[in-house]
Amino acid sequence: MATITSYLMEEFGRSDTKQSKSSEHGESGYTPIALFQSPLRNKEASESIVEVLRDSEQPPKKQRSFGHSNPSLLRHHESTTPSELFYDLFFIANLSTFGIHHGIEDRNTLSGYIGFFCVLWFNWAQISLYDIRLAHDSIFDRVCKAVQFGVQLGFLIVSLKFDPASGSVNGQAFSLILMVSRIAQTLQYLSSLWFLRRHADAKKPLIAISAVTASAAVIYLGVSFAFEPYSNHYKAFVTWYVVGVLETLFNLFASSYWRVLSFKGTPIIDRMYTMTLIVFGEGIIVLAGSVQKVGEKDVYTSAFWGTIVCATMIIYFLYMLYFDPIPKEHFGSIKEPIWLALHFPLHLALVLSLLGASKFVVWQQAIEQLYPAGESLLAVPLIGSTLNAPADVDSSSLFQQTPAFFHDNARQIKQITDKILEQWASKSSSSHGKVDSFLKEIREGADSDDPDSLLVAIVNIVSLVATVIFEEGYGIQPPKGQYDEIGLKLLSFFTLYNLVYIYFWIGLGVTVILMGVLALFGRQHRPEMPLLRISAFFLVGLCLALLSTLYYSMRDFEGKGLNYLTSPWLLPTATLALALVMLVYHIPLPGRKKPMMAV
Numbered sequence: 001m002a003t004i005t006s007y008l009m010e011e012f013g014r015s016d017t018k019q020s021k022s023s024e025h026g027e028s029g030y031t032p033i034a035l036f037q038s039p040l041r042n043k044e045a046s047e048s049i050v051e052v053l054r055d056s057e058q059p060p061k062k063q064r065s066f067g068h069s070n071p072s073l074l075r076h077h078e079s080t081t082p083s084e085l086f087y088d089l090f091f092i093a094n095l096s097t098f099g100i101h102h103g104i105e106d107r108n109t110l111s112g113y114i115g116f117f118c119v120l121w122f123n124w125a126q127i128s129l130y131d132i133r134l135a136h137d138s139i140f141d142r143v144c145k146a147v148q149f150g151v152q153l154g155f156l157i158v159s160l161k162f163d164p165a166s167g168s169v170n171g172q173a174f175s176l177i178l179m180v181s182r183i184a185q186t187l188q189y190l191s192s193l194w195f196l197r198r199h200a201d202a203k204k205p206l207i208a209i210s211a212v213t214a215s216a217a218v219i220y221l222g223v224s225f226a227f228e229p230y231s232n233h234y235k236a237f238v239t240w241y242v243v244g245v246l247e248t249l250f251n252l253f254a255s256s257y258w259r260v261l262s263f264k265g266t267p268i269i270d271r272m273y274t275m276t277l278i279v280f281g282e283g284i285i286v287l288a289g290s291v292q293k294v295g296e297k298d299v300y301t302s303a304f305w306g307t308i309v310c311a312t313m314i315i316y317f318l319y320m321l322y323f324d325p326i327p328k329e330h331f332g333s334i335k336e337p338i339w340l341a342l343h344f345p346l347h348l349a350l351v352l353s354l355l356g357a358s359k360f361v362v363w364q365q366a367i368e369q370l371y372p373a374g375e376s377l378l379a380v381p382l383i384g385s386t387l388n389a390p391a392d393v394d395s396s397s398l399f400q401q402t403p404a405f406f407h408d409n410a411r412q413i414k415q416i417t418d419k420i421l422e423q424w425a426s427k428s429s430s431s432h433g434k435v436d437s438f439l440k441e442i443r444e445g446a447d448s449d450d451p452d453s454l455l456v457a458i459v460n461i462v463s464l465v466a467t468v469i470f471e472e473g474y475g476i477q478p479p480k481g482q483y484d485e486i487g488l489k490l491l492s493f494f495t496l497y498n499l500v501y502i503y504f505w506i507g508l509g510v511t512v513i514l515m516g517v518l519a520l521f522g523r524q525h526r527p528e529m530p531l532l533r534i535s536a537f538f539l540v541g542l543c544l545a546l547l548s549t550l551y552y553s554m555r556d557f558e559g560k561g562l563n564y565l566t567s568p569w570l571l572p573t574a575t576l577a578l579a580l581v582m583l584v585y586h587i588p589l590p591g592r593k594k595p596m597m598a599v
Contacts, residue, residue: 037136038195039074074133074260079267080274083145084131090152091124092278096285098159099355105496106479110503112163115241117351119174120155121344122244123181124275126213129251130185132266134192147184151177164237171227171237175220178240182217186210205258212250216243248344252337263337264330272343273326279347280319283354287311290361293475299369303568307364310571311357317578318350318511321537324585325519339521342514349510356504357571363497364568366474369424373465376416382409382442383458410442413461420465424473431468434486435461463490498551501565508574509545512537512581536584540577547573 095117104110127148135141154177158170189210196202219239226236255261291308330336378384382405417435425431441457467489470476478492516537550565564570 033142034138036140036191036195037138039134039136039192040195074265080270081131081135081137083137083142084128084271085274087127087145087148087152088124088275088278090149091120091275092282094120094152094155094159095282095351097156098162099286101160102162103477104355104499104503105477106499108163110499114348114352115164115237116159116162117348118241118244119178121347122241122248123151123155123178125248125344126181126185126244126251128271128275129248129255130188132263132268132271133255133261135188140191141188144184144188148181151181151184154180172224174237174240175224175227179217179220179224182213182220186213186217189213199260201258202260205254205261209251209254209261212247216247219243249341252341256333256337259333262333263340264333268336268340269327269329272340273323276322276343276347276350279350280315280354282351283315283358286355286358287315287361290358294362294365297365297473299365301365301368303368304365307361307568307571310575311361313575314357314508314571314578315354317575317582318353318515321512321515321578321581321585322518325515325522325534327522331521335521339518342517346511346514346518349507349514352503352507353511356500356507357574359500360504360571362474362476363500364570366470366476367566368568369473370466370469373416373420373469374462376420377413377462377465380409380412380416382406383413383462406442410439413442414439417461417465421468425468426472431464431472434464438464460486463488466490466493497565501551501570502548504570505548505574506545509541509543509548512541512544512578516541533585536581540581544574544577 158173161170193206223239438457
């Protein structure tokens with residue numbers, strides 16, 4: 001061992017000599033990347049690999065511990081580094097790609113979207129919590145970062161089959177990818193532990209975090225066996241979420257208990273609001289896709305422009321409500337980890353609310369185009385009298401008409417449906433043939449002894465028109481399996497609309513409430529801010545979340561609640577509510593020398 005160490009010292013010594021000579025010849029502008037970088041702030045922060053090898057042959061010297069008493073032992077970056085921002089791009093690319101390939105159609109796909117977001121977020125949190133406190137540019141750090149980039153690409157590949165609720169998930173590969181991520185991070189913590197080996201109070205937290213991270217890697221390895229073919233242990237994917245939560249909580253606890261790993265002096269606030277900006281960026285990307293999808297139809301109405309403006313203002317208001325009260329500096333070793341932990345539900349609720357707002361842009365336009373088509377069909381006597389008849393009327397009495405009546409109504413329906421299909425359906429669509437078959441049943445209505453079959457044909461035509469507008473016109477895909485028959489397709493669309501309605505309002509309400517909680521942490525730096533301003537976050541957020549209960553009106557297809565749910569006033573309501581919070585937060589109070597905006 002001594003011979004190897006001497007050889008390495010000699011070789012690195014020659015390298016240092018060559019480097020010093022090259023700097024004398026005008027190459028001083030180039031700084032070589034070290035193999036390892038120490039996180040220490042003092043002289044040891046720049047020790048080379050030669051000094052590390054030399055010191056390893058000597059007994060460790062006892063030095064003054066910094067642990068609980070002096071958190072300035074470590075040196076930190078002043079702001080978010082380019083490598084951290086580059087890593088964030090992988091996060092948003094994964095989330096965007098998953099949203100494109102896995103549309104939210106029912107509760108199972110919604111839970112899958114939330115589950116994938118959880119895995120991404122907690123993995124991002126683990127990497128970020130290390131980077132802001134201990135990471136410094138070196139060859140070793142770049143190799144570990146490259147491994148994490150590979151992990152993100154692995155997530156991208158296996159996410160193509162990620163539907164845990166239905167058992168369709170490549171769980172074994174997913175678990176192994178998580179294991180690789182934790183192994184790489186364990187090595188990073190161990191490298192920092194090597195440089196801090198002489199500081200007892202710094203060794204303890206690093207050993208603890210390294211042990212937890214290594215344990216997570218072992219657990220992921222064990223979970224991978226539960227996803228072997230024919231094992232049917234698909235519920236094992238819950239372990240990913242549990243381990244991610246426990247890892248993050250322990251890391252945050254360590255930052256509070258061991259001051260050497262506190263976030264004081266780190267760009268943690270900058271790091272979190274950068275990530276929040278990226279989440280906003282995902283919302284803007286989804287909104288742009290919805291606007292483009294609607295714009296392809298060249299149907300521009302006042303409601304269309306109003307919906308787009310409201311969706312944009314919702315994003316802008318939420319942006320201001322988050323960043324206006326955000327703390328600008330370190331605000332406590334206990335409060336700060338809590339503030340960080342709250343960003344997980346905030347980001348999740350924010351993603352769902354922005355996703356829902358973007359969906360409403362498409363839904364509002366589709367419903368607006370459905371109304372004139374529906375009115376045209378209801379104007380046909382046969383359809384109008386049938387669908388508007390009271391529930392207690394015998395259906396057989398509605399079809400006691402002459403053959404000329406049925407032929408004349410069939411001709412009117414044919415003219416209306418041809419016009420609708422010409423506008424919304426492709427020429428190769430099977431909808432044309434389906435309409436002809438339904439019209440044939442209507443023409444034969446005079447000789448039919450089964451009036452219910454005629455009623456089914458009428459319902460099928462109305463449902464088919466709605467399906468063409470929603471599915472072929474605006475790309476809205478209904479959930480499969482429950483209402484696959486054409487006559488029930490309209491119910492499947494309303495089921496999907498209910499789901500979007502629920503997670504939009506709940507997500508928006510929770511987002512506003514959590515932003516109010518985060519504003520409380522920034523209040524200590526602004527003592528002039530009364531609680532009345534922050535209380536607006538909680539009251540408005542609660543009201544927004546309670547609006548989700550109106551979806552019960554959709555079940556009976558009647559009442560004022562249904563009229564509101566299908567009106568263009570959904571996004572304007574959210575916009576006005578957020579504007580109210582902004583007004584209460586910023587309006588000058590009597591007796592104040594200057595408004596809150598100028599503070």
